[in-house]
Amino acid sequence: MQLQLHTITIEDLVPADHFLRKLDAALDLSFVYEMTAPLYSKKYGRPPIDPVMLVKYLLVGFLYGIPSERQIELRIQTDVALRWYLGLDLFDAVPDHSTISQLRRRKPKFRKVFRRLFEEVVRQCIEKGLVSGRLVATDSTHVRANASRASEVLVEMPEEPGAYYDRLDAYEEEALKQLPPKKGRRQGKRTQQLKRKNRRTKKRVSITDPEAGHMKRPGKPEGPHYLSHQTLDTDHGIILDVTVTSGDASDSTPYLGQIEHVHRDVIPIQAATADAAYDFPLAHEVLLENDITFYVRPQAHFDCTQVELKRDAFSYDPERDCFLCPSGKELRLNTLQRSSSSLHWVYLADKRECKACPLRERCILESNKRGVRTLKRNFFSLRLTATPPAGTPRSTVRRSSSGRSGARARLPRRSGATT
Template sequence: MQLAMHMVTIEDLMPREHFLRKLEAALDLSFVYEETAPFYSKKYGRPAIDPVVIVKYLLVGFLYGIPSERQIERRVQTDIALRWYLGLDLFDRVPDHSTVSQLRRRKPSFRKVFRRLFEEVVGQCIEKGLVSGRVVGADSTHVRANASRASEGLVEVAEEAGVYWERLDDYEEEGLEELERRTGKRRKKRTKQIKRDNRRTHKRVSRTDPESGHLKRPGKPEGPHYLAHQAVDSDYGIIVGQTVTAGDVNDSVPFLGLIEHIHENIVPIQAATADAAYDFPLAHRALGELGIGFFVRPQKTAARMSVQFTRDDFCRDENRDVYLCPIGKELCLRRLARSASGLFWEYQADKRDCALCPLREKCLRESDKRGARKVSVSYFAADRQRNLERRSSPEYREALKLRQVWCEGSFSAQKREHNLARVLRRGLEAAEDHCLLSATALNLKRMIKHAG
């Protein structure tokens, strides 16, 4: 066996057109020193690992779909390109996986670096013209938590205000003034707050990871999960917003906060698009007030009443501001009702009309204590109707198509290549870090592909 001696450096071995060369040229990580300065002492302790190296160490794991710090360490030991990107020479020691893991566990404040990294990449994409805000799609996907179904148990649901409770307070006051104009009556100021839907008193919670949520949706895996909520710009598929909730949280809960944050702090949004899970009346009003068009797939309403006649059987008379029942009797506006999820105009028939009605059995249940039929209409129904009237237009259909292509396509790519299928760490904050790094990895690939 003959051995040859070669005088080479790691720079010579790194291919000139390698993706990581382009990434190094495109992404400036100097802000990491600014963000992490309070975590390091200049006087005491042994020399620390460069924080930029730690960020790169974790980033390459999501760029190449390496699921754990232990596997990243093994990969860097043998991969020249990864050594080059981390600034390690051929014989330099690779940072130990436990050092990185303990840093993330013991210094929770280090996590703000991942949010800043995501925002820096989005900012660069905006500067390069890859983000316009013309159409931004929103969607969520399930991410498996590091816990099993066997660890779950039933716990009582704590009573708490809904996420839109304070926002609805302002609309309720506005609605009461309108009620007084339309009926000449105004109820007293509400003193008892209705906070949650009392139909749900218990839920399944994992003892291993109590911050995850029990996911149970048609066509989805059941068990402890998190939900990654993303907003994607439809020009080049850049993810401009990211947040994470437990797996049992409704998709509509973080929607308005996410869209408003993007609109006010990242890029002005001209139109937002989403699937049927986001078709709730308040969204139509709130986005309209911001000047954001809303293209949403209409939500199918399931009939909850055990009687034959549904709300669709009652005709609206706009001139008289009443609803007409199937035999022509009037249901007049009575009050503005408030629930944990919204505001509703309540129209109610006269008890005497219902008592003598030949169709009473088809319209009222025997257990109905009011003795008169009621029809509830969302306070924001007019805003929703204005948006949905355009759903047959080419612009509307194109927006829904863009959401499907970019939102669902991004989730597919992230789960396949960028570690979004499951989280290894436990807790909501750790799950958000994980999803932010996954989104950042996809954004970097798309930025380098389209902007050079």
């Protein structure tokens, strides 16, 4: 037998059209050096592992669906293409998997590198014309936390204000100016919300992973989870932004912040779409203000009133800004109520008229201590009331049964479909 001697390099072993060669040519990671420079000491310690190599180490794990850092290390040891991509020669030692976990533990700022990497990829997609902002879609997906249900305990904690508590301040100021002057004792602002601040609530918290939240949704697994909220451009399915929340957050919680960030910092959005979980009045208002057409599946609304005369039995008179009850009496605008994510006008009937009304038993519950019928209307849905242009899909139309006259003044700013 005659032995043959070959002279080869790792460069010869990776095919010219290999995916990692294309990735290497397309994705410039030189910014990693600039970003991580302050994290390394020039004077002390042993020479570090190349930070770009560490980024690529995790990147190949994501790209090839390798679920653990231990397995990434094993795979790089035996896969020539992965070695080539990381800049390792055939016999170079692969960085130990514990390097990555220590990096996470000791240098939390390194995480920003991955955010920047994500933004850089999105920027390149925009540059190549893969993203237009014509229509973006948002949804969330659950990610199981690495913790069992047995690790969850019930913890009492202060009730958090709604996700849009601060955002509602300006709208509330504006709304309060529209209220008719009150006779007698003046009601203070945000009375309802301030009371809520003192309330306490019980939450399931995992002692293994306290940042995860207990998810309980129909058709979804129950237990400690995270939610990954993603907004993508529908042209080519490029994800434009990702926000992670605990599993007990609602889909609407990070929505407005995410949409506004994409619109302002990534690419101007012309239209946005989402499922019924995102159909909340403030979303319509904010998207309208940003000139973004909102295509959303309307949420099913159920009238839970326990009396026979439901809300449908009352008609709204826009001229007088009041409701008319089945007895022909007026329910007048009384006050503004603030919930965790919205504002409502409250209309009240006259107590004396209700007392003498033959329909009283069908209209007011025995347990109603005030003894008057009350109706609420959402502050934002009134502002959004308008006739949509011909051809507007029904799903974009969110219309209340009536509208306050001052509410329509903002609508001409919008050129497209209105809700």
